[in-house]
Amino acid sequence: MIRTFTALTRQIRRSYCVTAKRASIIHTLKEQSPKINEADVTSLLDHAPELSHYNPELWRKSYDFLISQQNFSLDSYLKIIALYPKILTTSHEIIFKQLEAWRACQFGERRFQDLITKHPALIQHGNEKKLTRRMGFLQSFVTTPKNVWRIMMSSPEVAIEPEPIIEAKFKYLMEEMLLEVPEIVDSDVFSHTLEHIKMRHIFLDRLGMYKYRNPKKDIRHEKRTNPKLSQIVDTSDKRFACKICYVTLEEYEIFKVLIKREWQRKEIHDEDENFDDLRIDQGIDNI
Numbered sequence: 001m002i003r004t005f006t007a008l009t010r011q012i013r014r015s016y017c018v019t020a021k022r023a024s025i026i027h028t029l030k031e032q033s034p035k036i037n038e039a040d041v042t043s044l045l046d047h048a049p050e051l052s053h054y055n056p057e058l059w060r061k062s063y064d065f066l067i068s069q070q071n072f073s074l075d076s077y078l079k080i081i082a083l084y085p086k087i088l089t090t091s092h093e094i095i096f097k098q099l100e101a102w103r104a105c106q107f108g109e110r111r112f113q114d115l116i117t118k119h120p121a122l123i124q125h126g127n128e129k130k131l132t133r134r135m136g137f138l139q140s141f142v143t144t145p146k147n148v149w150r151i152m153m154s155s156p157e158v159a160i161e162p163e164p165i166i167e168a169k170f171k172y173l174m175e176e177m178l179l180e181v182p183e184i185v186d187s188d189v190f191s192h193t194l195e196h197i198k199m200r201h202i203f204l205d206r207l208g209m210y211k212y213r214n215p216k217k218d219i220r221h222e223k224r225t226n227p228k229l230s231q232i233v234d235t236s237d238k239r240f241a242c243k244i245c246y247v248t249l250e251e252y253e254i255f256k257v258l259i260k261r262e263w264q265r266k267e268i269h270d271e272d273e274n275f276d277d278l279r280i281d282q283g284i285d286n287i
Contacts, residue, residue: 021052028056032063035074044082051085058088065092070099071109076117084120098126105135107149115149119156137163141170147185155190169194177201178212179229187230200232200240203255207245 022045029036045052059081066072066080066087080087087095102122103112116123125131138148138158151158158166169190173179189197204210204227211224226232227244235244241252 021056024056025052025054025059028060029063032060033067033074040078044078048082048085051081054085054088061092062088065095072113072117076113079117080120084123087120087123095123097128098123101126101128101131104128105131105148106145108146111146111149115152118153122152122156122159125160131159134159138166141174142181142185147181150185151190154188158190161190165194166190169197172197172201173229177210183229187228188234189229192233197233199256199259202259203252204232204245207247209245 022042025045026036026038026041029041030038062081063077066077067074072080099116102116103109105112107115135145135148138151139145142148142151148158170184172194173184173189201210209226211226213224231244232240237252238249241247241249245252
């Protein structure tokens with residue numbers, strides 16, 4: 001009985017402490033701006049209770065840094081905190097350098113802020129040297145900073161994923177599917193694996209539902225009936241099978257098993273051929 005009472009007392013104390021901290025955070029933010037909506041902050045703390053444990057002074061400093069110094073909106077500030085609470089405890093000097101590295105990507109201030117607000121975890125990858133290299137690499141495929149920004153907005157992975165993996169996806173999209181840049185940047189395709197992309201495309205192709213464009217014709221003057229790339233790759237297996245391909249989910253699932261076996265056989269065959277070529281080369285060298 002005594003233990004139960006003690007545990008209950010501790011629980012009440014913890015609850016009181018959390019409530020007091022939440023109230024202190026809200027009070028601190030309202031001191032910074034009368035525009036602060038208490039309901040918005042309360043909702044944020046309800047969805048991410050761990051944020052209540054941060055000292056209100058950290059909230060005040062981050063508010064001053066992101067809004068007063070970096071010109072982010074109040075709405076963006078709350079979203080950034082929710083998705084990337086690490087910003088509350090990271091040195092503002094470090095964050096400033098990281099943000100400046102992202103600004104140097106030449107997306108434009110509004111697009112830069114939209115990107116950081118949507119994917120604030122990208123802040124930690126704000127290394128100027130690495131970003132300059134990555135921007136050059138991505139622009140070699142999509143030509144402009146704006147197109148790079150559009151891809152990063154939908155697939156932030158392209159900022160950090162190894163270049164060979166990204167390059168393989170670009171080559172498949174452009175050389176096998178014969179897609180143009182405008183078709184590519186309007187999807188979340190880089191959030192998916194190359195295997196996923198191949199499976200969806202090959203299935204459509206074997207159903208006779210994927211039409212290839214004429215490379216000699218201007219894409220603006222060529223009409224094709226293909227589903228949009230986003231419809232091909234950014235949908236669930238069930239929706240892709242039933243709504244895009246007009247087959248059953250079971251048929252697509254069977255295809256996935258069979259195509260994997262096909263790829264495995266091809267891989268083994270290619271390895272055998274390479275081994276035979278090596279033996280021939282060695283035999284010639286020994287003559």
